[in-house]
Amino acid sequence: MQGKPEILGILFDKDGTLLDYDASWEPVNRQLALLAAKGDAELADKLLLACGMDPDTGVVMADSLLAAGNSRQIAQGLVDAGSAFDVHDLTVELDRIFAAAADFSVPVTDLAHLFSTLKQKGLKLGIASSDNERSIRAIVQRFGLTDHVDFIAGYDSGHGCKPEPGMVHGFCAATGLSAAQVAVVGDNNHDLHMGRNAGAGLAIAVLTGTGSRETLTVNSDFCLNNITELHTVLN
Structure with missing residues (x-):
């Protein structure tokens, strides 16, 4: 330049x-996926993959939904991938989880x-x-x-x-x-x-x-x- x-x-x-990001958000991403899957661990892993996180390694793909999306966009991605939640209701839940996560951020x-x-x-x-x-x-x-x-x-x-x-x-x-x-x-x-x-x-x-x-x-x-x-x- x-x-x-x-x-x-x-x-x-x-x-x-x-x-x-990794220290602050890997556990939060796993929490939100399990919530979106209503406790179904197999579905939670599928939801993580769909939104950009490898459930085995915890690595999040650059510019994926989990890396760059907002709560509404992530909620829509989770629903599209198989979550039974309503998008609006899931957005509210994600906002709640994200606000609580501030206490544990690194x-x-x-x-x-x-x-x-x-x-x-x-x-x-x-x-x-x-x-x-x-x-x-x-x-x-x-x-x-x-x-x-x-x-x-x-x-x-x-x-x-x-x-x-x-x-x-x-x-x-x-x-x-x-x-x-x-x-x-x-x-x-x-x-x-x-x-x-x-x-x-x-x-x-x-x-x-x-x-x-x-x-x-x-x-x-x-x-x-x-x-x-x-x-x-x-x-």
């Missing part, structure tokens, strides 16, 4: 970016320290996730980020869903920044495409989620091991 833009704000994805680093450091540099900070807003706010409170976060958006916050540009536009409206002044940071291509679709100044990939360097490099300006390396690519 020709010269880095001036970045004045960072919009983070949550799962796989702020939180270690951060990739000391998030309060990182966010404080970034704020001291004068950066505006936001979190945009395919999870529900309640879950994001639970994470913000648990890890002491309340005073550092300028914007929060989940799939149910009224800004649309990834990879649509609405969450970036909402961040810009809340902070007074232009999209060209924003770096979008995420672990899958939904995040990166959201940034591109919004005209974000940078699309930065991290390898703490379901994506790999091979799946993420083509759509990112930088591909980092994790968010602690952000200082290496920001002005």
Whole structure:
């Protein structure tokens, strides 16, 4: 790319970016599949496979439903694969499970320290996730980020869903920044495409989620091991 833009704000994805995906979500994915299967373990494994997770290894396929989908999309995928739930009812149950999961999530680093450091540099900070807003706010409170976060958006916050540009536009409206002044940071291509679709100044990939360097490099300006390396690519 020709010269880095001036970045004045960072919009983070949550799962796989702020939180270690495997450590945080493998047990949650198994829980939701068993619930969707109404306790049928064989069906639960089938549902996991259909939504992108190998039930034997726990590995989640990059850009699959479990990697990048929101509660409604995952619920629809589970029903399409054989769950007997109504999609709406299952969405409500998934939102409940995801909100409760915040208590057990594993951060990739000391998030309060990182966010404080970034704020001291004068950066505006936001979190945009395919999870529900309640879950994001639970994470913000648990890890002491309340005073550092300028914007929060989940799939149910009224800004649309990834990879649509609405969450970036909402961040810009809340902070007074232009999209060209924003770096979008995420672990899958939904995040990166959201940034591109919004005209974000940078699309930065991290390898703490379901994506790999091979799946993420083509759509990112930088591909980092994790968010602690952000200082290496920001002005």
